[in-house]
Amino acid sequence: MSDAVEQDGGRKPPTAEFRKQLQDIIPSLRAFARGLCGNRELADDLAQEAMMRAWAARDSFEPGTNFRAWIYMILRNHFYTTIRKNARMTSWDPEAAERILIQEPAQQHAIHMSDVEKALQQLPVEQREMLLLVGAGGASYEEAAEIAGCALGTVKSRLARGRTALAAIINGPDEGEFGENRQNATGRGAMSSAA
C-alpha cells in the first residue's frame, strides 16, 4: 500500500456516501486511466493510487461538489508525476507520429477500435486527455477545464487539434476529418464543434 494511505490520520470517518462514490467511479476511472497510459496494468495501478490518495484527502472534498472532477484531477496529477519518472508511460513520440502522418491514406472509410486506441497514444498527452474527457467520457468543456486546470479556450483548442491529429493518424493527412460531412459531431462532447 502506498504512502498516500499513511498520510491518513484518521481525522474523520468517511461517510458511507464517500465510499459509495469512490466505488461507483471505479469503472470510468479505469477507463480514463487506460486511455491516458494505454496499458491495462499500469492504468489499474494509476486508478488504485488515485483512490488511495482520494481516501487520504477525503476531508478536502466538499460534499455536493463534482466528485468525478475531483478524483479525475487526482488521477491526472498522479499520472503526470508518474510519466516524469517512468519512461514506460511516455508513449508520445513526435518523430513516430510524424512518420505515421506522412504515410499513404488508408483506402477505406471505416475505422477499427484498435486503430483509435493506438492513434490516441501517439497524441501529445494534453490533447489525448481532452479527447478522453470530453469525447470518450462525456465531460463538459467546463468540467474538462476544471480537471486539467486550464482555461475553457484551451480545452477547445486542445480538443480540436487532438481530433484533427487523431483523424490524420488514422486515415492519413489528406483524409483528415473524414470528409466535409464530419464537421458536426453528435452525441457526447460535441467534439468537432470545439474549434
Place this chain on the structure above:
Amino acid sequence: MRLDNAVEPDFDPIAAALRQMHDGIASEPVPDDFLSLLDQLEERMAEKAKKPS
C-alpha cells in the same frame, strides 16, 4: 470491432470509437482488488480510530 461511417450523414466515427472505447472498459467487471482496496482503507482507518491519540 469495426465502425462504418456511412450510416448517417453526421455520424462521427472517431467520436463513436472514443465512446465505445470508454464504455467498453467501463463495462468490464471491476477487478476484485479494487474492492479489496476499499475494504483495506476502511479497516485501516477503523484501526487508527481505535488507537488512543
